[in-house]
Amino acid sequence: MRNGASAGGYVAPVPLCAVDLSGATPRPTGLAELDRVLGGGFVPGSVSLLGGEPGVGKSTLLLQVLRSVAETGAVVVLVSAEESSAQVRLRAERLGPVPPTLLLLEETDVRAVAGILEDCSPALVVVDSIQAVCDPTTSGLPGGVPQVRACAEFLVRLAKTHAVPFVLVGHVTKDGTLAGPRVLEHLVDTVMTVEGDRHHALRMVRATKHRFGPTGELGLFAMGDAGLTAVTDPHRLLLGDRRPGIAGSAVLAAMEGQRALLVEIQALWAPASSDSAPPRRSAQGVDGGRLALLLAVLEQHGGVVLGRTDVFASAVGGIRVTEPAADLALVLALASAVATIAIAPDVVAFGEVGLGGEIRQVPQAERRLSEAARIGFRRAVVPASCPDGPPGIELLRVESVSEATTLALARAGDRSVTRQRLSA
Numbered sequence: 001m002r003n004g005a006s007a008g009g010y011v012a013p014v015p016l017c018a019v020d021l022s023g024a025t026p027r028p029t030g031l032a033e034l035d036r037v038l039g040g041g042f043v044p045g046s047v048s049l050l051g052g053e054p055g056v057g058k059s060t061l062l063l064q065v066l067r068s069v070a071e072t073g074a075v076v077v078l079v080s081a082e083e084s085s086a087q088v089r090l091r092a093e094r095l096g097p098v099p100p101t102l103l104l105l106e107e108t109d110v111r112a113v114a115g116i117l118e119d120c121s122p123a124l125v126v127v128d129s130i131q132a133v134c135d136p137t138t139s140g141l142p143g144g145v146p147q148v149r150a151c152a153e154f155l156v157r158l159a160k161t162h163a164v165p166f167v168l169v170g171h172v173t174k175d176g177t178l179a180g181p182r183v184l185e186h187l188v189d190t191v192m193t194v195e196g197d198r199h200h201a202l203r204m205v206r207a208t209k210h211r212f213g214p215t216g217e218l219g220l221f222a223m224g225d226a227g228l229t230a231v232t233d234p235h236r237l238l239l240g241d242r243r244p245g246i247a248g249s250a251v252l253a254a255m256e257g258q259r260a261l262l263v264e265i266q267a268l269w270a271p272a273s274s275d276s277a278p279p280r281r282s283a284q285g286v287d288g289g290r291l292a293l294l295l296a297v298l299e300q301h302g303g304v305v306l307g308r309t310d311v312f313a314s315a316v317g318g319i320r321v322t323e324p325a326a327d328l329a330l331v332l333a334l335a336s337a338v339a340t341i342a343i344a345p346d347v348v349a350f351g352e353v354g355l356g357g358e359i360r361q362v363p364q365a366e367r368r369l370s371e372a373a374r375i376g377f378r379r380a381v382v383p384a385s386c387p388d389g390p391p392g393i394e395l396l397r398v399e400s401v402s403e404a405t406t407l408a409l410a411r412a413g414d415r416s417v418t419r420q421r422l423s424a
């Protein structure tokens with residue numbers, strides 16, 4: 001049922017419950033981890049932006065998507081404005097045999113894309129990248145704001161008119177300063193990012209804007225010799241190299257969308273390298289502002305005296321955790337580092353730390369506990385109001401940072417600790 005014309009010649013409203021949904025059904029990409037992020041796949045006529053730093057794996061991921069869709073017999077097109085046809089073919093062959101319905105157009109003129117839609121009615125079009133194409137009717141250099149905007153507006157119109165899903169690649173620098181993607185975010189239906197540390201295999205795909213489904217779901221891939229493969233058991237990658245008995249390490253039961261992840265948080269301190277400059281605070285994979293705040297809380301409320309020390313904190317494996325639920329594990333790792341007392345290997349933690357040193361409840365405690373128990377953790381340091389977890393994991397409910405650090409750092413035979421010790 002389409003809008004009907006009313007008496008005045010204007011379009012009349014229709015009952016919302018009668019609106020046709022067939023056009024808004026996502027089509028699976030065949031990459032389960034990506035479909036998880038998208039809530040099923042790409043919706044016909046939608047335009048998605050895939051952002052990420054150069055070299056993170058955007059072109060590889062999209063080539064795999066194109067291959068996967070082409071393997072169903074559908075025609076798909078890659079518009080390559082950055083790489084030559086030969087370069088693209090070389091990459092594609094690394095990933096396996098190339099289906100014949102995967103078409104390539106080496107082109108920088110965005111207007112040429114219109115021809116593809118007339119000629120071969122593709123099921124998916126990828127433009128790599130939006131910074132490298134240009135619109136001859138607009139002034140400015142490719143990658144500049146006027147060009148990026150004009151090209152994106154043109155492609156959005158094409159996608160909607162032909163009901164074909166488009167994916168645009170957008171490069172972002174480390175600080176996200178490049179004008180392009182920011183301009184684009186408003187024009188497209190979905191914004192996804194690929195993140196990952198060049199030195200680690202793990203690649204994380206998230207949707208930060210999604211008009212057709214939830215945001216916050218995480219897709220996990222590992223970059224290998226034959227492209228990206230789905231990571232179905234992330235704890236192997238994230239906790240595989242963990243060595244028990246080392247001070248300055250705590251395991252966080254984190255949530256990414258609906259998925260629980262066990263992440264090792266590490267901390268290290270060293271005497272300040274300079275007497276005059278402020279001590280260093282280095283955060284990798286954890287929030288730098290949060291680290292500074294937690295150090296202050298530890299000094300004020302946790303009895304942990306840092307003085308003039310450089311402090312380093314990181315989430316292991318190239319993952320990034322930003323949720324406040326990471327606070328408690330970070331605090332435990334810091335306290336363990338300062339006291340040089342290791343936390344026992346069967347302990348996980350989660351909880352938000354308030355400025356008063358209180359430990360606050362966080363969402364999805366049951367899921368975090370279930371995953372920790374499944375992987376073999378037996379004890380969890382959690383906020384006092386945490387609901388019960390599954391059998392097999394003992395909850396150590398704590399109300400304050402000092403209570404948590406006392407538990408974690410008590411030495412064998414320490415009489416002041418009446419509750420169970422967590423130290424190794």
Ligand code: TYD
Nearest residue numbers: 054055056057058059060094224225226227
């Ligand atoms: P690429 O997809 O070109 O990144 P982007 O498009 O985001 O700039 O990926 C580049 C990196 O991925 C490059 O360093 C090589 C590496 N890579 C692999 O490790 N394995 C592979 O199979 C492929 C195709 C690339």
Ligand code: MG
Nearest residue numbers: 058059060128
């Ligand atoms: Mg690329």
